[in-house]
Each structure stands twice: as structure tokens, then as C-alpha cells.
Amino acid sequence: MSAVEEIASQAPAVEAVPKRAMTLSSGTTFVVVLLLLVVPLFVKNFIIFQMTMLLIYGLAVLALNILTGGSGQFSLGQSAFYAVGAYTSAILMEQYNINYALTLPVAGVICFGFGFLFGQPALRLSGVYLALATFALATAMPQILKLGFFEQWTGGVQGLVVTKPDAPFGLPMSQDMWLYYFTLAITIAIYIFSVNLLRSRSGRAFMAIRDNEIAASAMGIDVATYKTLAFGVSAGITGVAGGLGAIAVQFVAPDSYTIVLAISLFLGMVVGGVGWLPGSFVGAAFIIFVPNIAEGISKGLSGAVFGVLLFLVIFLVPHGSRQVAMVAQQLLGKLRKN
Amino acid sequence: MELFTNQVLAGIATGAIYACMALAVVMIYQAIDHLNFAQGEMAMFSTFISWQLMQWGLPYWAAFIATLIFSFIGGIAIERVLFKPLTKAPILTQVAGFIALFSIINSCAGLIWDFTIKQYPTPFGSSPFLGSQLISTHQAGMIGITLLLLVGLYFFFQYTRVGLAMRAAAALPESARLVGINTSWMIALGWGMAAAIGSIAGMLIAPVVFLEPNMMGGVLIYGFAAAVLGGLTSPFGAVLGGFLVGIFENLAGTYIPHVGNEMKLPIALALIISVLVIKPAGLFGRNIVKRV
Numbered sequence: 001m002s003a004v005e006e007i008a009s010q011a012p013a014v015e016a017v018p019k020r021a022m023t024l025s026s027g028t029t030f031v032v033v034l035l036l037l038v039v040p041l042f043v044k045n046f047i048i049f050q051m052t053m054l055l056i057y058g059l060a061v062l063a064l065n066i067l068t069g070g071s072g073q074f075s076l077g078q079s080a081f082y083a084v085g086a087y088t089s090a091i092l093m094e095q096y097n098i099n100y101a102l103t104l105p106v107a108g109v110i111c112f113g114f115g116f117l118f119g120q121p122a123l124r125l126s127g128v129y130l131a132l133a134t135f136a137l138a139t140a141m142p143q144i145l146k147l148g149f150f151e152q153w154t155g156g157v158q159g160l161v162v163t164k165p166d167a168p169f170g171l172p173m174s175q176d177m178w179l180y181y182f183t184l185a186i187t188i189a190i191y192i193f194s195v196n197l198l199r200s201r202s203g204r205a206f207m208a209i210r211d212n213e214i215a216a217s218a219m220g221i222d223v224a225t226y227k228t229l230a231f232g233v234s235a236g237i238t239g240v241a242g243g244l245g246a247i248a249v250q251f252v253a254p255d256s257y258t259i260v261l262a263i264s265l266f267l268g269m270v271v272g273g274v275g276w277l278p279g280s281f282v283g284a285a286f287i288i289f290v291p292n293i294a295e296g297i298s299k300g301l302s303g304a305v306f307g308v309l310l311f312l313v314i315f316l317v318p319h320g321s322r323q324v325a326m327v328a329q330q331l332l333g334k335l336r337k338n
Numbered sequence: 339m340e341l342f343t344n345q346v347l348a349g350i351a352t353g354a355i356y357a358c359m360a361l362a363v364v365m366i367y368q369a370i371d372h373l374n375f376a377q378g379e380m381a382m383f384s385t386f387i388s389w390q391l392m393q394w395g396l397p398y399w400a401a402f403i404a405t406l407i408f409s410f411i412g413g414i415a416i417e418r419v420l421f422k423p424l425t426k427a428p429i430l431t432q433v434a435g436f437i438a439l440f441s442i443i444n445s446c447a448g449l450i451w452d453f454t455i456k457q458y459p460t461p462f463g464s465s466p467f468l469g470s471q472l473i474s475t476h477q478a479g480m481i482g483i484t485l486l487l488l489v490g491l492y493f494f495f496q497y498t499r500v501g502l503a504m505r506a507a508a509a510l511p512e513s514a515r516l517v518g519i520n521t522s523w524m525i526a527l528g529w530g531m532a533a534a535i536g537s538i539a540g541m542l543i544a545p546v547v548f549l550e551p552n553m554m555g556g557v558l559i560y561g562f563a564a565a566v567l568g569g570l571t572s573p574f575g576a577v578l579g580g581f582l583v584g585i586f587e588n589l590a591g592t593y594i595p596h597v598g599n600e601m602k603l604p605i606a607l608a609l610i611i612s613v614l615v616i617k618p619a620g621l622f623g624r625n626i627v628k629r630v
Contacts, residue, residue: 074433121614129570131433132375136559136610140603147604259555263437270434303445310438311420314431 032278033188040180048176049248050288055180055187056245058284061268062194062277063237069275070198071230072210073122077134078265080141081235083257085111085242087145090160090252091153100165100247104186107243108236115235119228138262145254159253162246183244190237194277197233206230267306271313273322282321345588351477353584355546358484358539359561360568360576361491362532367570374529375436377536378554379443380416384409384537385544385553386451389458398461402541406534413533417526425525447551458544480542487535488577504528556602560587563606567613569620579621583609 040048064078088107092098098106118137125133144150146157154160164175171178197203205226208216217223246252264287272283294305317323362377374380388405392398420439424432462479495501506514507524514521540554547553560583568579583606590605613620 068430074430076437118611121611124614124618132562133610133614135375136562136603136607139555139559140607143602144604263441266434266437270430274430301445301449303441303448307438307440307442307445310434310441314427314434314438315423318427318431 036184040177045174045176048174048180052176052180052183052248053245054281054284054288055183056241056248056284057265057268057287058281059187059190059241059244060238060265061272061280061283061287062191063234063241064265064269065272065275065277065280066194066198066206066237067230067234068269069277070203070210071206071227073227073230074131075134075231075234076131076259076262076266077118077137077141078234078238079138079257079259079262080134081111081115081238082242082245082261082265083141083145083252083254084114085239086246086252086257087154087160087242088239089243090162090246093162093247094160095153101182104240104243108240111239111242112232112236114239116228116232118235119231122231123224123227135259135262138259142254142258145257154254157254159251159256162250162252164247164250179248183248186240186244190240191277194237198277202226202229267310270310271320273320273325276320276322276325279321279325341592342589345592346585349585349588350481350581351474351584352546352588353564353581354477354481354484355539355543355557355580356560356564356583357577357580358480358487358535358542359557360564360580361484361488361573362535362539363561363565364568364570364573364576374532375433376439376443377532378558379440379447380409380413380533381536381540382551382554383443383447384412384533385458385540385549386447388537388541389456389544389549390451392459398459402461405537405541409533409537410530413530414526416533417529421529422522422526425522444551451551453551456549458541458549460545476545483538483542484577484580487538488573491535491573500527556606559603559606563609563613565620566610567620569622572620572622575620575622 036051040051043051060078060082063081064075067073067075085107088110089100089103092103092106093100122130122133145154150156164179166175166178168178173181198206205216205221208219208221209223209226213223249256268283268287269280270283271286272279272281290309291302291306294302294309297305313320319326359378362381384405387408388401391401391404396404416439421432421435424435460476460479462475495505503514503519504524504527506517507519507521508528511521514524539557543557544553547557561580564579564583565576566579567582568575568577570576586609587602587605
């Protein structure tokens with residue numbers, strides 16, 4: 001017995017974003033990169049640290065954006081991949097004395113494999129159910145990390161302390177500043193990679209699947225492969241972000257990677273604008289700074305303030321910062337004409 | 339062997355919790371074509387309301403009924419105010435809305451009633467049931483209510499006009515509108531019912547897991563695992579899946595070393611993944627054929 005479901009009239013899971021609208025113009029990019037390069041020279045160490053975290057969370061949100069904005073799949077489980085990346089880096093650095101820079105590719109590759117494998121069962125689910133299954137992954141991850149079986153590597157509940165690397169070649173920089181520029185270089189590299197990925201054959205395949213899975217498979221796209229590939233790439237980038245996060249925070253523990261982190265990353269994506277890659281960093285700024293503001297408004301109610309803000313974004317600016325940027329651009333254009 | 343039967347019995351007792359939640363997940367999905375993430379939190383909030391009413395001196399069953407009505411109206415109100423405007427929005431936006439609701443309710447409950455664990459009374463008493471050491475009368479009552487709920491919902495959806503209209507509105511909204519069904523209100527009704535069923539689940543679970551703002555997190559995931567196991571399209575499968583998951587959890591805890599209470603969620607996750615890999619439609623689910 002089988003049930004027949006009409007899907008022709010259904011709304012797609014994620015609204016389509018035109019390919020050209022996914023990136024910034026070259027002029028704006030230049031200004032942003034210049035600012036990112038120069039600002040740290042004039043601010044305090046704590047602010048440099050926060051900017052580093054912004055880039056790291058930005059990478060994690062970017063990874064989610066490739067998965068959701070690119071291939072139309074949801075994930076509330078990004079914190080799990082972030083945790084695996086962080087633990088990979090921390091274990092390699094502290095237990096095996098491997099150079100921090102070399103641990104990041106390893107974290108990326110391991111997370112890619114993990115994401116690719118998780119993508120297999122995830123193929124059977126779509127929409128809200130996929131969100132719920134990844135939600136289960138995110139809630140289970142801290143408990144898996146606490147397992148006695150892994151304790152000799154992970155340090156169990158206590159976690160691991162990670163030493164912060166010094167600037168190499170005797171560069172006259174503080175540790176924080178070096179780490180910032182190191183993170184910035186990796187972020188730019190991954191950003192360029194992501195932009196090119198979405199413009200490539202694979203990226204077009206992702207977007208075809210996002211817009212209409214059946215039509216995509218009719219055009220000869222191997223839906224299963226590309227869906228799992230999107231999961232793998234997204235997890236890999238999240239893993240690198242996690243590794244960087246472990247080095248920046250100098251500490252990994254199971255309870256740093258709960259569902260709260262996964263929800264924050266998801267929130268960052270919605271605020272930044274789904275499918276708009278530069279928005280990932282706007283979203284990251286939101287999830288780093290707004291909780292502080294929310295706690296300033298009311299200590300116990302920070303979750304509620306967060307939720308209310310999310311509803312406001314959904315109702316007022318459903319395309320997140322992309323919409324704001326577009327409105328700003330139009331206003332600028334009008335001003336120039338006058 | 340005696341250990342085995344005892345553990346199976348205990349598993350059925352805990353399984354009733356999951357069955358209740360899985361029923362809410364599947365039934366409501368069937369009826370309104372939505373799956374609400376904040377369901378568990380809404381149930382938790384309702385349970386707190388009933389606790390508060392009892393603190394103010396209301397007897398158990400009066401508080402029970404009052405909470406049911408409150409949840410029903412609350413569910414409808416949330417749908418009308420927050421989610422009706424999002425009906426046409428992409429699923430992503432709706433998921434974001436559910437998460438926002440989740441966060442708001444959890445945080446508010448924590449602020450109003452704080453995060454300390456509270457005792458919650460049971461109407462059935464906690465003496466051993468029929469002389470068995472493993473099932474208390476409360477757990478037996480919980481199983482009974484779950485089955486009653488299942489039968490009641492079955493008759494509602496199968497044999498009443500409103501039930502039929504709700505199924506029609508979920509399955510084929512356009513056609514349903516053409517024959518004069520107010521689909522928009524059917525969805526609101528579905529939200530109200532989901533909230534009410536959730537509150538029953540919450541009030542039954544609270545004596546077992548104790549009352550606190552995060553009590554529903556694990557239960558929702560187990561409910562989902564049960565629904566996946568039983569087949570997402572089958573309410574009967576969901577209830578059976580709930581009991582099976584409860585038994586499985588208890589047996590795994592007894593016979594596999596290192597599996598304690600802290601392994602609960604990884605087991606649920608492993609279960610979800612293995613069912614999806616081996617038998618994606620679940621035990622009793624139907625394969626859905628898509629028409630382009």
C-alpha cells in the first residue's frame with residue numbers, strides 16, 4: 001500500500017538565491033578585507049580575541065550556509081562537527097605534540113568523513129525531520145565525548161587545556177594578534193574556496209537539488225552523492241573552524257559544544273541571510289555580541305530576548321542582512337543620481 | 339531469565355513516556371503537516387502551569403482539566419499570532435520560528451519557576467502495581483492513558499466530521515478548501531490539540547523525570563526515535579515504537595557494559611540512524627510515492 005503525495009504545489013524548503021547575489025562586489029570586498037587587516041593594529045587584545053572568534057564563528061556559519069543555502073538541507077547538528085574538529089586539534093596538539101597549523105587540515109578531513117557518513121542516513125529525511133535528526137546528533141554529542149571509553153584521549157568531563165601558539169619567526173606580535181592574522185588567512189582561503197565551489201559544477205548541482213530535487217535528478221544529477229557531499233564539505237569547514245576555536249579559547253570540554261551552539265550557528269545563518277555568504281560574518285557578529293546585550297537587558301531572560309529577536313528578523317527582514325544590504329545599496333544608488 | 343523479564347517490564351513502563359510523545363509527533367504531523375520543535379517546551383510550560391495551580395490549592399484533576407483548556411487555547415493563540423503569517427514561508431523560516439519559540443518558552447519558564455528540580459504529584463499513587471516490583475501504579479496508569487488517547491484520537495480522526503476535515507486539510511489543502519473546509523482554522527485546531535496532548539504527556543511524565551525547564555529535551559528525542567522506528571506515517575507504529583524503544587533502552591543498559599544513564603541520548607541517536615539506514619520507512623510506515 002502506498003500513499004501518493006502531491007509535491008508539485010509545495011513551497012521549496014529554502015528560498016532560491018540567485019547565484020550572483022551570493023557574494024559581494026569586488027570594491028566592497030577590498031574595503032572589508034582592508035578593515036580586517038588594519039583594525040587589529042589599533043585595538044586592545046580582548047577586542048582582537050573577539051574579532052578572532054567572529055571569524056571562527058563566521059566560518060562555521062558559512063559552512064552551514066553552504067549546506068542550507070546551497071543544497072537546501074537543514075542542520076541543527078553543526079555543533080557536533082565543530083566539537084569533533086575542536087577535539088581533533090586539541091588531542092593532536094596536546095597528546096601527540098603536533099604543530100597547531102598541521103592539526104587543522106586533519107580536523108577538516110576527519111570532519112569531512114564524519115559529515116559524509118552522517119549524510120548517508122540523513123538522505124532519507126528532509127525538511128523538518130532532517131532538522132530533528134541533526135538536533136539529536138547535537139544533543140548526543142556532549143555525552144559521547146564524556147564516554148569513559150574515549151577518556152584517555154579526550155580528558156573526559158574535565159576536557160583538555162590547549163596551549164596558545166607564539167608568533168613564528170620572531171615576529172613582534174602578541175599571541176592574540178598572531179592568532180588573529182592566522183585565522184584571517186585561513187578564513188579568506190576558505191571563503192574563496194566556498195565562492196568558487198558554489199560557482200562550479202558541484203555548486204550548480206547543489207542549487208539544482210535545493211530548488212527541485214526531482215527536476216535535478218531528471219537532469220542527470222546524482223542527488224544522493226551531491227547531498228552527502230554537501231554535508232561532508234559543510235562538516236569539514238565546520239571542523240576547521242572548531243579546531244581554530246579550540247586554539248583560540250585554549251580549552252575544550254564536552255559542555256562547550258551543546259545544542260545551544262548549534263542553535264546559535266543556525267540563528268547566525270538566518271540573521272545573516274540564507275545563501276548570502278558574506279552574511280555569515282554578519283550573523284557571526286550577531287551571535288557573539290547580542291547575547292551580551294541580551295544579558296545586559298535582563299540576566300535570566302537572555303534566551304527569551306534571543307527568541308524575540310529571531311521572530312523580529314523572520315517577520316521584518318526574512319532575508320536577513322542580505323535584505324538590509326540590498327536596501328542600503330539602492331539608497332546609495334538614488335543618492336548618487338541626485 | 340527473571341532479570342530479562344523484569345527489565346522488559348520496566349522498559350514497557352518507561353516506553354509509555356516515549357509512546358505518548360511519539361504519538362503527539364506522528365498524530366499531529368498527520369493532521370497538520372507540521373512538526374513542532376517547541377512541542378516539548380510547550381508541554382513543559384503546561385506542566386508548570388498545572389503545578390502552580392496545585393500550589394495555589396486546586397485539587398489534581400481540577401488542575402489537570404484547567405491545564406488542558408489552557409494548553410488548547412494557548413496552542414491556538416500561538417498559531418494565530420506567530421505562525422499563521424508564516425504559512426506560505428519556506429520551511430526554513432518555520433524551523434527558525436520553532437527554535438525561537440523553544441528558546442522563549444524555555445527561558446521564561448526558567449525565569450518564572452527557576453531551574454531547581456521540583457516534585458510532581460501523581461494521581462495514581464506510586465505503590466507497586468499488582469504486586470510487581472517494577473511497574474508502579476503510576477506507570478500502569480500512564481500506559482493506560484496513552485492507549486486511551488490513541489484509541490480516542492483514532493476515532494476522532496476516522497469517524498468525526500472535524501477529524502476528516504483536518505485530515506483533508508493536511509493532505510490536500512487546495513481541494514479541501516474547494517469543498518468548503520476552513521483549512522486555516524483546521525491548522526489552528528491541530529496546534530491546540532497538539533498542545534493539549536503534549537500537556538497530558540508532560541503531566542504524566544513529570545512525576546517520573548521531575549519537573550524542571552529542561553525536562554523535555556531527552557524525551558522529545560526519544561519520542562522522535564520511537565516515531566522513526568514505528569514509521570512516521572503510522573500512529574499505531576509510533577506507540578509500539580515507543581514501547582520498543584523503552585525496552586531496548588533498558589536491555590541495553592542491563593546487558594551492554596558502560597551503558598549507564600548518561601548514554602541515553604547516544605543510544606537514541608544510534609537507533610534513529612540505524613533504522614534510517616536499514617529500514618527507512620520504519621516498521622509500520624508506508625512508502626510515500628511522489629507525484630510530480
